[in-house]
């Protein structure tokens with residue numbers, strides 16, 4: 370990047386907000402597709418920042434090349450051969466976005482170095498996100514959150530960003546030693562960063578908005594850090610939210626399916642266990658097979674087992690739960706019992722509540738003592 374001897378005056382060096390300009394054609398290719406101007410506001414691809422798009426006298430600019438002392442504009446269709454004066458117009462949304470990303474990068478790199486000793490070795494501005502490579506490796510997730518917080522704190526201070534031309538032999542306080550001699554374009558974020566840079570930047574850090582860190586990746590000896598500034602940050606947050614939402618919906622669906630399957634399996638298992646219990650219970654003198662048990666709680670699984678048990682000839686079930694003093698009482702019709710009726714009569718006597726059908730009844734007693742008495746009476 371030349372400064373004094375430039376054949377093309379770089380208008381963006383002095384004013385990043387300048388989008389419309391007039392210029393004179395100084396050189397053109399025979400096909401009229403490659404144009405050089407005496408001055409331009411178009412930023413060429415360099416220093417990790419992509420070229421500006423826009424138009425030259427209404428013709429789309431499809432590439433902008435930095436050829437050291439001149440800038441070449443590549444057009445989508447030929448410029449008329451006799452046209453000497455052109456009007457240039459840089460795409461505003463893209464330029465502003467690049468200014469925000471680039472200034473955000475300076476702030477991020479400065480905080481990484483100042484607070485965490487991490488040096489930025491390269492920068493790339495992509496269409497959706499930007500990355501910087503930092504060294505050495507080894508920033509934890511917690512550290513990254515801390516870095517993100519600190520950079521945002523600095524951006525919100527709305528510090529002025531200024532540009533000055535200083536000589537490499539006298540310049541002081543640069544974050545990174547300059548890789549060239551002579552006149553340098555120095556971009557300063559007041560109180561935070563001084564860097565030699567030819568890119569476009571905003572005038573105050575508040576215009577960057579906030580910065581959001583994204584994925585990290587180890588690339589050779591460096592850590593590659595994704596980041597989003599300005600409008601990109603909001604887009605990225607919406608993308609993450611939508612992704613999380615669709616993942617959650619998928620998980621919910623799978624959970625409901627596995628819940629259904631689990632319920633089906635438990636019902637099948639309870640059925641088998643109830644039948645097995647019946648088969649293994651020896652019949653008494655009247656041919657009854659009973660399942661009488663006091664347990665901590667008569668849960669859903671146990672109830673399902675009891676129902677399977679009760680589907681057999683002369684089966685009788687009395688299950689009491691200590692928690693809540695509950696009773697489940699059931700009998701196969703072959704025993705000629707009306708469970709509901711028996712239950713109701715007894716429960717009235719002992720001060721509990723409940724009832725049911727001839728086949729099955731349930732309820733609760735006031736306490737454990739009456740529960741046990743109740744069970745004894747039922748057995749009789």
Ligand SMILES: [Zn+2]
Pocket residue numbers: 471472475556566567568569570
């Ligand atoms: Zn810069």
